[in-house]
Amino acid sequence: HLATALGLKACEQGYQVKFFRVADLVGLLEEALKQGNLTRIKKQIEACDLLILDELGYVPFQKQGAELLFHIIADCYEQKSVIVTSNLEFGQWNRIFGDNRLTSALVDRLVHHAHIIAFTGESYRLRNALSSGNTKINI
Numbered sequence: 001h002l003a004t005a006l007g008l009k010a011c012e013q014g015y016q017v018k019f020f021r022v023a024d025l026v027g028l029l030e031e032a033l034k035q036g037n038l039t040r041i042k043k044q045i046e047a048c049d050l051l052i053l054d055e056l057g058y059v060p061f062q063k064q065g066a067e068l069l070f071h072i073i074a075d076c077y078e079q080k081s082v083i084v085t086s087n088l089e090f091g092q093w094n095r096i097f098g099d100n101r102l103t104s105a106l107v108d109r110l111v112h113h114a115h116i117i118a119f120t121g122e123s124y125r126l127r128n129a130l131s132s133g134n135t136k137i138n139i
Helices: 003-012 022-035 038-046 063-076 090-097 100-111 124-131
Strands: 015-023 052-055 083-085
Touching: 003 015, 003 052, 003 063, 003 083, 015 022, 022 052, 022 063, 038 063, 052 063, 063 100, 083 090, 090 100
Parallel strands: 015 052, 052 083
Antiparallel strands: none
């Protein structure tokens, strides 16, 4: 919700914002590569001032997708603002990208000028579901 709110505020201030769920962006990039129009997609992303990448780590992707996403983030490095949301700590990102060097380089670029906000505590969705009378399920 915070990433979305920041994106909306940036739009209100006249900035160009692109929002993607990471799995959707990777799928879009892979399809664009197959269709031969990857450059067009990259130019659309380059035209924005703020890139929001939501839900990194929820859906794993193949090596090619990881490399395509890396190139998008690397192209943004020191050129535009990037917001990434994830439920994983940086140390777990190598499970997503499958390559320690690639993951290290990506995290290095992201955190270089970053403001890292870490949320802790229970899920507000779970808390709201339980408070609305739903039965608690022990997992």
